[in-house]
Amino acid sequence: MSIQIPRGTQDILPGTVEKWQLIEETAKEVCRKYLYEEIRTPIFEHTELFLRGVGDTTDIVQKEMYTFEDRGERSLTLRPEGTASVVRSFTENKMYGNANQPVKLYYIGPMFRYERPQKGRYRQFVQFGVEALGSMDPAIDAEVISLAMQIYKQLGLKKLKLVINSLGDNSSRAAHRTALINHFQPSIHEFCSDCQNRLEKNPLRILDCKKDRDHELMKTAPSILDYLNEESSLYFEKVKQYLSLMNIDFIVDPTLVRGLDYYNHTAFEIMSEAEGFGAITTLCGGGRYNGLVQEMGGPETPGIGFAFSVERLISALEAEGIEITQEQQIDCYVIALGEKAKDYSVTLLQSLRQAGFSAERDYLNRKMKAQFKAAERLNAKHVIILGEDELAAGKVAVKNLQSGDQVELPLENFINEYTTLSN
The missing domain is CATH 3.30.930.10 (Bira Bifunctional Protein; Domain 2)
Known part of the structure; x- marks a missing residue:
């Protein structure tokens, strides 16, 4: 079950x-x-x-x-x-x-x-x-x-x-309390058990009753404003x-x-x-x-x-038809292709997050096209593409998903370079 x-x-x-x-x-x-x-x-x-x-x-x-x-x-x-x-x-x-x-x-x-x-x-x-x-x-x-x-x-x-x-x-409420008791007491048997219990304890609460709110005595009850x-x-x-x-x-x-x-x-x-x-x-x-x-x-x-x-x-x-949900967006999505690139992406992702960027990578061993779709669903600003060739050349491709522009940045000083690009 x-x-x-x-x-x-x-x-x-x-x-x-x-x-x-x-x-x-x-x-x-x-x-x-x-x-x-x-x-x-x-x-x-x-x-x-x-x-x-x-x-x-x-x-x-x-x-x-x-x-x-x-x-x-x-x-x-x-x-x-x-x-x-x-x-x-x-x-x-x-x-x-x-x-x-x-x-x-x-x-x-x-x-x-x-x-x-x-x-x-x-x-x-x-x-x-x-x-x-x-x-x-x-x-x-x-x-x-x-x-x-x-x-x-x-x-x-x-x-x-x-x-x-x-x-x-207190004195105003006391005077109003007495007036309410005198008003409701002769017909209190017509009210619900809660109101009957409240008559002596707190008659003001009778006015807040949902069961008896349409009773005639409710409409003619003494107003507190008259006893201030x-x-x-x-x-x-x-x-x-x-x-x-x-x-x-x-x-x-x-x-x-x-x-x-x-x-x-x-x-x-x-x-x-x-x-x-x-x-x-x-x-x-x-x-x-x-x-x-x-x-x-x-x-x-x-x-x-x-x-x-x-x-x-x-x-x-x-x-009122008001939608207040803020648009969610991450800074970058790291696409790693090949075992060495995947290993390196763990370090790169950690460095990006420690530098203050919101970043994500693939954990389901998806192909490149599926990873791009994942980045789009997360509304990523950039995709960082890291493969075996990029690792060997010491460079990484960064694509802006909004404009479609793509640049290469050096891995050696990547965080500083990416920070400049993001600003």
């Missing part, structure tokens, strides 16, 4: 992986311009981290985590998202004491959620994320949103929609002002709550409006989380961030 790949995972093969590499390089390049630095955290963490950091009322914690016991009977979980791990590392390594503040970080790596696989959604997926910790300036909220938009635009996406909301500070106190309202106005100054279009949606428990103040999503992208249009989500560092045992430290799935980004690019 053949062994197949687990459901909800994928092999990213040569020819496709280059697309992933370009996306990663683009995201990292944008982060460098914004002075965000890379952080790498473990793929698995203590389960308690996600119970406290993500929230025990979320679908992620309740239904989607891959949790196991190690040999020491410790409960560990494959990370379902990146923020909790970054905040844990920030706190554990006392990065709040760094000279440069706020601490601006980005990460990229595999995440794991047990959910129903569908187009652009996998059980193992790659997530890119950004976290800015240490500032309560609404300008950093706008900067984080701007960074996400810049990555998408630099990759060529045009059909984007930015949706923002404010979840307010003066401080929260002014903060939200500043975020909107800064986005406008940066010429970033946005829509305010008071029903946007995000799926994680740790958000407060600014929340946002970037969506694809490309035709054929699918029913789930969200590409990226993020927001502010001012109590998460304290929850991890650190000092009072505000933070804001976002994350997106690379798989969904690729789906959005495909929906």
Whole structure:
């Protein structure tokens, strides 16, 4: 019986992986311009981290985590998202004491959620994320949103929609929480079991329910914007002002709550409006989380961030018909004819690579015509032809596959001569 790949995972093969590499390089390049630095955290963490950091009322914690016991009977979980791990590392390594503040970080790596696989959604997926910790300036909220938009635009996406909301500070959320409980409680028996459980624990999460989103009470639910106190309202106005100054279009949606428990103040999503992208249009989500560092045992430290799935980004690019694969090309292909020439080609190939050239040779004992075809498939700039006669004469033929021009170069000083020719 053949062994197949687990459901909800994928092999990213040569020819496709280059697309992933370009996306990663683009995201990292944008982060460098914004002075965000890379952080790498473990793929698995203590389960308690996600119970406290993500929230025990979320679908992620309740239904989607891959949790196991190690040999020491410790409960560990494959990370379902990146923020909790970054905040844990920030706190554990006392990065709040760094000279440069706020601490601006980005990460990229595999995440794991047990959910129903569908187009652009996998059980193992790659997530890119950004976290800015240490500032309560609404300008950093706008900067984080701007960074996400810049990555998408630099990759060529045009059909984007930015949706923002404010979840307010603790007092605003408390007032809104009471209003939500009073609104839903008389008819909560009409809602799914998840919503019934959330009524007292976190009624805001009811608004994020996919099963009951068409219920009449959803349409008339109290808006968080009506319960923002003066401080929260002014903060939200500043975020909107800064986005406008940066010429970033946005829509305010008071029903946007995000799926994680740790958000407060600014929340946002970037969506694809490309035709054929699918029913789930969200590409990226993020927001502010001012109590998460304290929850991890650190000092009072505000933070804001976002994350997106690379798989969904690729789906959005495909929906807009954007091809981002870079043309692959090697510098030279060495064709060796005869045993002595083949032996010498090993040394020549090594010298070319050590000199910084991308080079290849035949390993299947093919004839000259087949080797030329192999060079063309690899899109080689030059073919280096080495035979018994060339070895005896101390010369080698170099053919430019684009122009068809062919020259002879001496073997004695070949690398220097070839470097001059390539330039």
